Amino acid sequence: MRMATTEHVILIVDDTPANLEVLFSFLTDCGFKILIAEDGESALQKAEYALPELILLDIVMPGIDGFETCRRLKAQAATRDIPVIFMTALSETVDKVRGLQVGAVDYITKPLQHEEVLARVQTHLRLRNLNKQLQAQNLQLEQEIKQRQQQEEALRQSEERFRLAIEGVKDYAIFMLDAEGCIVSWNTGAERIKGYQAAEIIGRHFSCFYPEADWQSGKPQQLLQIAAQEGQVKDEGWRVRKDGSRFWADVAIAALRDEKGLRGFSKVTRDITERKRAEEELQRQYQRSQLFAEVTLKIRQSLQIGEVLQTAVTEVQKILHADRVLIYRFWSDGTGSSVAEAVLPGWVAILGQKFPEEVFPEDYRQLYLQGRICRIPDIEKEENISPCLVEFVRQFSVKAKLVVPIIIKQELWGLLIAHQCANSRYWTNFETELLRQLADQIGIALTQAQLLEQETRFSQQLARSNAELQQFASIASHDLQEPLRKIQAFGNRLQDKYRDVLNEQGRDYIQRMQNAAHRMQTLIDDLLIFSRLTTRAQPLVSVVLAEVITEVLSDLEVLIQQTGGRVDVSELPTISADPLQMRQLFQNLIGNALKFRRANEPPCVKISSQIIEQPQLIADSGGAELCQIAVEDNGIGFDAKYLDRIFQVFQRLHNRSEYEGTGMGLAICRKIVERHRGTLTAESQPGQGARFIITLPVNQLSLDK
CATH class of the missing domain: 3.40.50.2300 (Response regulator)
Known part of the structure; x- marks a missing residue:
């Protein structure tokens, strides 16, 4: 604007x-x-x-x-x-x-604060302009005095022109005083600001413009003495109009001298009541913001709902000096109760008291939901209040009350209520606005506390799920594998003893049974690996990734020779990691690159890395330095629309007859990377190979959050 x-x-x-x-x-x-x-x-x-x-x-x-x-x-x-x-x-x-x-x-x-900056800038620019105007007027007066010393007639004409100019000024009361302080001239601005006509005021002492306390203390005469001694004086304060009303004035008085000495004074007065009110409002806003900040900090120091509510009522009671402050909670059946309270000794406590629905009926609740604030200075004189509520609050000696709604997610959660019990009380705009802002903060704090409770429940559910997963791993490692081993053992015996007796179809059935058992064994092994990534992980140590890759290539040496593949490895960093999981990660990625190769083209795998200086890429990295490792191949690739799917358990993009596997490999890879507070993603196009990108912190003390 x-x-x-x-x-x-x-x-x-x-x-x-x-x-x-x-x-x-x-x-x-x-x-x-x-x-x-x-x-x-x-x-x-x-x-x-x-x-x-x-x-x-x-x-x-x-x-x-x-x-x-x-x-x-x-x-x-x-x-x-x-x-x-x-x-x-x-x-x-x-x-x-x-x-x-x-x-x-x-x-x-x-x-x-923008409003404060703008108000102060505008105020001092106006003051500077006014001072310039006053200095210009004083300079003009001095020039006229010098001219009068040279030629009396020229001075008279100059004064006449000056008088006419002053009379036309409407925003300033500009008038002259004699040496004793009596008014000798009066302009249009003075008539407008002070309410006197020239005939009514000329000849009277200018002290009539001051409040009684000021003229009794001699302030008007003191200002004239200072102006006479120093040439001019400035003052701000209350002044009185003809009708008795007061206004805040900015006043400048300048001494006028001639060759005989002090001749009188010029007086410029400006009504700055609006500016004064604006400054006072700014001060009130500042005080409110200070109180608001202090109380908000105390309210939001805890994420326990009970502590949040009790802190809120305690701090509000101290600020308002109310006899009782409580938080009223609405229940689903329309009733409600006091869930937190701060009450002075001698007054009945309402904590835990249940309010019937008639105290706050549906039409009241709808008004509060719309943001209505209820200010009642005197319960006995208030007409727009339900008889049920009047009767109810009388039980607790309530004379006046202030009520603001607490709204959470566009629903009326409750009310923040202040009671005055000793006497009636007028609730100021300052108090009302402060309470409204604090009610908003209580709503935010309650939302955070509720989120914490939800997170705690989710954490407990996750812990139970992990325990169940660990139990499953125990079952899978023994109860599932034991019958599977028997199937494989008896299948081997059938092949060894009855191969020649069985016909071709019988031998095919046994082979299918053995293949199915082998796939089931592989699947169980992969599930065990997946479930133990967190529960049986090793502590972090310094891991030289180049050595890890060397070990992986040694394990895959036969497969590399069979496929005619080549693996090119660039310089890799040393990071803090679980060495066994790093080996599992790269064995899966390199093994996939060799497996998903194009027909009649030997696989080529390239492994490279770089240090990146953007730790914000990983929110949980703690600001640590990151390394980015790329595993790139020239294989069959995949459609980018399946990017999320390939990292899910049991998800395959190809038939088992084309490429063997359980669909667990990339899911294991992503879980390993995420356990190390990193990210794993991929880039690919069908028939154009794939590029898997791993981003990991270089240094971290542990993986415990």
Whole structure:
């Protein structure tokens, strides 16, 4: 949004690029022209060259800091009058005093809030413009005085022109006082701001504009004395209109002198009530944000639902100084109960108390679901409240209450309620907004706590599943293999003793039985390997991958010779890993590359690696250095649409008659890689070979999460 009516030039000085980028974008959108500097030296140069209208200056910077930069700016005539606002995370009073001593006009505390930055920038730009106007007016008055010394008639004409100009100004009350402080002139702006006509006010002492406490303390006369001694004085404070209403005024009084001495005073008054209210609102917002941040931190320190709720009511009770604060939980049948409470001694506790459905009927619940906030300063005088609720709260001496909804996933979970029991109470907007924001945070904290409970349940289910898997592995290793071994043994005996007796069909049946038993044995072995990858894994040690590949190639030597294959291995790193699982991983990948070869073309396998400097690729790598290993072949390849399928258990893309196997190999590979906090993927096209890419942390202490 563009808010500046003219393109003011602002210099932003900060050594943090992120801060510069945010401020540059925000203030540019607001219509300001922005210059930036990343250190004090360049800030001094740009300020002297460009003469910006305002400087936003960071305190902590390399080289000369913000205090020294400000001091040098104020020491140079060209930049002395440029307002400097410090931006800092420093909050000590001594730092603020030091900043004001070197010439700063204001502070903005980090982290920066856009609304606060804009309000302070606009305020000080307006003040700078007003000061320029006042200085110009004072200069004009001085020139007129000098002209009067030279020629009385010229001075009279100049004063007349000045009087006519002043009378036309509507936004400023500009008038003259004699040496005693009595009003001698009155302009249109003064009539509008103060409510007096010229005939009503001329001749009266200007102290009539001050509240009683100020004129009784002698403040008006003190301001005139300072102006007479120092030439001018500035002041802000409450002033009184003709009708008795008050406004916050920005006042400048300048002494007027001639050859005889003090002749009187010029007085410029501006109504800045709206600016004052905006500043007070900013202060309230800051206080609210501070309280909000402190309480939110305490609420969200725990992920246990009971602790979250109790912390919330305790902290809210301290902030509001309420007699009772409770959290009311809605149940599915329309009833509800108090699930957390903080109550002062002497008042009845409601914790655990069940509320009937009539206390918060369906129409009330719908209003709360829409975000309604209920503020009742006096229960006895409130008309729009159900008799059932009035009767219910009387049991607990409630005189006033404030209710905000707690909404989770667009459902009304409950209510955050504050009770005043000793007396009625008006709930301020500050308190209401703070409670609303805290209710939102309670909703977030409850969501997180619920997620933790779900995760805990899932973890327990996973532990049970792992235990069942371990039990299955035990059964498979003995109970399933024992009858299988007998089938294989008796099959061998049949072949040995009755081969010549059986006809061709009988021998074929026995061979099929033996093949099926062999496949079942292989499948059971693969399932055992898969189930034991986690339960019987070895601790991590330093593994030289080149040595692992050498051992694998030795195991596959016969297959390589039979297929006429070739395996080219580039330089491989040393990593922290389970050596047996690394051997299993590469044996499966290289074995697949040799097995799934194209007809009439010897298989060629290439193994290469590289260190990558992007640890964010693996979220659980802990920021460790990563290595990427590629196993590439010239085989039959596969369609990329089956990429996810090939890593699932028992999934095959080819008939067993074409290529033998159980469909477990790549599933085992992926589980090994994931156990090492890595990733395994592949790239391929039919008939163009395949490239399997493994990404693993180079160094990690253990695999325990």
